[in-house]
Amino acid sequence: MSNVKILGFAGSLRQKSYNRAALRAAQQLLPQEASLELFDLAPIPPFSEDEEKTPPAAVTEFKRQIRQADAILIATPEYNYSIPGVLKNAIDWASRPYGDSAWSGKPVAILGASAGKLGTARAQYHLRQVFVFLDMHPLNKPEVMIGPAADAFGADGELKDEKTREMIRKQLAALVQWTRCLKQGLP
Numbered sequence: 001m002s003n004v005k006i007l008g009f010a011g012s013l014r015q016k017s018y019n020r021a022a023l024r025a026a027q028q029l030l031p032q033e034a035s036l037e038l039f040d041l042a043p044i045p046p047f048s049e050d051e052e053k054t055p056p057a058a059v060t061e062f063k064r065q066i067r068q069a070d071a072i073l074i075a076t077p078e079y080n081y082s083i084p085g086v087l088k089n090a091i092d093w094a095s096r097p098y099g100d101s102a103w104s105g106k107p108v109a110i111l112g113a114s115a116g117k118l119g120t121a122r123a124q125y126h127l128r129q130v131f132v133f134l135d136m137h138p139l140n141k142p143e144v145m146i147g148p149a150a151d152a153f154g155a156d157g158e159l160k161d162e163k164t165r166e167m168i169r170k171q172l173a174a175l176v177q178w179t180r181c182l183k184q185g186l187p
C-alpha cells in the first residue's frame, strides 16, 4: 500500500472555525505518501429516517468519499461537553440505512480545538463511544486536544503553536502507520 488517502472533516460550520483551521494545518503536516482531502459538512441536511433509502446528493457523495478513503480524520468542537449536532448528524447519515454503513472497519483519528482548557477532551471520548457501534478502529494515541484554541491559532486562522503542530504531525504519522497495519492484517 503506497499512498494512504485520508478524508478529513470538521464538526463546525463556523467561518473562522478553529477545527476547520486545524484540518488545514494538518494538510501541511502529513507524512510522505499520505494525502488529506477535506469534506465540508455544510450541505448535509438534518437526518430523517424517512429519507435514509433515498438520501440527498450531499450524503451520497459523503459516503462515496468515506468509502474511497483509507482512513478518516475528524476535527471535533466541544458543545456542552459533547460532540456538536452537525457532526453527529453527518455520522448518522453515513451509517444508514442499516447494513449500508460507510464507516465499518475504517481507521480514524480525532483532534479537536475548543475555548476551554481541556481542548475537547469530553467530546472526544463521546465520539470514541460512537465508534464502537460503527465498528471503526480509532487511533488511541497521540491525542490532540487544543485548548484554549485562541492561544494556539493566530488571528489569520494559522496554527501558530509549534507544540500543537508537532502533536498533529505525530498523530498523522501514527494514523498512517495504524492504517497500514490494519490493511496488512486483512486476508
Ligand SMILES: Cc1cc2nc3c(=O)[nH]c(=O)nc-3n(C[C@H](O)[C@H](O)[C@H](O)COP(=O)(O)O)c2cc1C
Binding pocket: 012, 013, 014, 016, 017, 018, 019, 020, 077, 078, 079, 080, 081, 082, 113, 114, 115, 116, 117, 118, 119, 120, 149
Ligand atoms: C453551543 C455551544 C456549546 C459550547 N460548549 C463548550 C464546551 O462544552 N466546552 C468548551 O470547551 N467549549 C464550548 N463551547 C465553545 C467552543 O469551544 C468554541 O465556540 C469553539 O470555537 C468551537 O469550535 P470552532 O471554532 O471549530 O467552531 C461551546 C460553544 C457553543 C456554540
